[in-house]
Amino acid sequence: MDMKETSIDQIDESNYDVVIAGAGAGGLLTALALTAEGKKVLIIEKESHLGGVWHSYYVDGYRVDQGLHIITRVNRGSFAEFMREHITPPPEFVLHEGWFFRVHDKVGTIPTSVGETLRWPLTGMKGRLGLAKIGAKIKTMKLEEMESYKDITFLEFMQSRDATNQVMLDVMQSAIYMAAGVGIDEASAYEALRTLKDTDKESSKLSSAKKLLVGSDEYDEGYVIGGMQGLIDRVVEVIEGNYILNTPVEKILVQNGKAEGLLAGGRKLEHNTIVSNIPLWSMPNIIGSDSPDVIEFFDKWSTMKFTQGVTIWLGLDEVVIGDRKSRVIVHPNPNTWIISLSSFDPTCAPEGKELLGLATILPDGMTTKEIVQQVKDNGIKEYHPEILEHIEMEHVQTSYATRAALIPGQTDLDRPGPKTPVDGLYIVGTDTAGSGVGLQQAANSATGLVKVLLDEL
Ligand SMILES: Cc1cc2nc3c(=O)[nH]c(=O)nc-3n(C[C@H](O)[C@H](O)[C@H](O)COP(=O)(O)OP(=O)(O)OC[C@H]3O[C@@H](n4cnc5c(N)ncnc54)[C@H](O)[C@@H]3O)c2cc1C
Secondary structure, three states: OOOOOOOOOOOOHHOOOOOOOOOEHHHHHHHEEEEOOOOOOOEEOOOOOOOOOOOEEEOOOOEEOOOOOOOOOOOOOOHHHHHHHHHHOOOOOOEEEOOEEEEOOOOEEOOOOOOHHHHOOOOHHHHHHHHHHHHHHHHHOOHHHHOOOOOOOOHHHHHHOOOOOHHHHHHHHHHHHHHOOOOOOOEEEHHHHHHHHHOOOOHHHHHHHHHHHHHOOOOOOOOOHHHHHHHHHHHHHHOOOOEOOOOOOOEEEEEEOEEEEEEEEOOOEEEEEEEEEEHHHHHHHHEEOOHHHHHHHHHHHHHOOOOOOEEEEEOOOOOOOOOOOOOEEEOOOEEEEEEHHHHHHHHHOOOOOOEEEEEOOOOOOOHHHHHHHHHHHHHHHHHHHHHHHEEEEEEEOOOOOOOOOOOOOOOOOOOOOOOOOOOOOEEEEOOOOOOOOOOHHHHHHHHHHHHHHHHHO
C-alpha cells in the first residue's frame, strides 16, 4: 500500500470505491478504516498538505504541531484504539505525569478520591466539603442522567447543586476549557460531566466505588513520539488509494436526491459514493442541489459555533522545565497550560534545547498579540521567570481546534452525521458526529461513518 499523490487530470475515478473530499483527521481515518475493509479511496484536498488542522512543521529547527497536542485517552480512547487496530507496530505514546493546577502560590492536582479532596490545598475546609459532595455525585452518575443535562451549561448544573465555591469553579473552568475548548459558562453540562468522569462507558459499581474511595492515579494523556506529522505519515503509509493536493472541491453534484459526482480542478468526476470531510460551515456553497430538504439540512448545520485555540510555542536555548507535567496556571489570569514537549520527545527540539507549548484562551475583543503579552507578563513572569530569559524562538498559532464546540445544542447527541438527505453522500469530521473532542471525536465519527457506509456499499 502507501497512498500516492496524483493529479486531477491523471485519474480515472471509476478505479476507486469511495471519493473523500478533504484530508483532515476525519477524512484520513475514514480512508484508513476503509482500507482495512479492502476498499480503495481517492482523497481530494484543497491545501498543500494532508491532515487539515492535524499536522506539524518546523520553525527555526523546532518541530511544532498545529495545536498543543497532548492526546487525550492514549490508553483507553478511540483514537489510540484506531491506531492500534490499523497500524503495525502501533505508534508509541508517552504519558504525562499529571495535572498541576496553580492558584497563585498554591499548587494542587485533580483530587481523585474523597480522602484527597479533603486535603486539597487550593481551598479551605468549606470548599473541600463542597467539592467532595459534588465529586461523589459526578463519579457515581450514570450516563443516562448526564444526558438529561445536555441542554444546560456546566455552570448552571453546578449552581443548581449549590456547588459554587469560586476556586473550585475556576479550576474546573481551566480543566474543562483545556479538554473541551469552551468555558464552564458555555460547555454543555452533559459533555463536561463526561469529560470530568473521563469515560464513555459505564464502569461497574464496584470499580466506581473503589475509585471514589481510593482514587486512581492512572493518567491517560500523552504525546506521541515523532509528533503529529509522524502519526500522519504512518496513517498515509497504510491507506490504499491516491490523494490530490491543492485542489478545492468546488461543488458536490446531486441528481434526483443522489450523489452523482463532484467538480474539482476544472474537472467533473462522476461517482456515487462521496464522503465529505469539508467543514459544515462551507457546505451550503458546495452542495449543488435545489431540493428544499437538502438546502435546509446544510443551512441548519452550517452555523455551529467552533472552538478556537491559541498556542504559543517557545524554543529555549537550554532545558528549563525538563519534565512531563501538565502545568495549568489558573490564577493569575489568563489561564495558561504549559507543557515541555521536548521532555516527551527530544526529537522536536535541537539537542540540549527545550520546546515548550503554552495554550490559552483568546477572550472576545482581545488580539492574539495582547493575550501573548498577558501570558508572559502575568503567570509566567511571576512563577517561571527563567523561561523568559531563555527564549530563542517564539511562534504563535491561532486556529479552530474542533469544528463544533461542545455547547448545548451541539453535543454528540445533537450532531447530524454520518448520513445526509442525499443518497450516497456522507459527512465526517469533528462537527458531524462522534463523542469526545479533537482526534477522539474524529476517530469516533470515522468509525460511525464506515459502519453505515459498508452496509450501503
Ligand atoms: C490549536 C489546536 C489544538 C488542538 N489540541 C488537540 C489536542 O490536544 N488533542 C486532540 O485530540 N486534538 C487536538 N486538536 C484537534 C484536532 O487536531 C482536530 O479537532 C481534528 O484534527 C479536526 O479534524 P476534522 O476531521 O474535523 O478535520 P479538519 O482539520 O477541519 O479537516 C478538514 C479538511 O478538509 C479540507 N477542505 C476544506 N474545504 C475543502 C474543499 N472545498 N475541498 C477539499 N478539501 C477541503 C481542509 O483543508 C482540511 O484538510 C487541536 C487542534 C488545534 C488546531
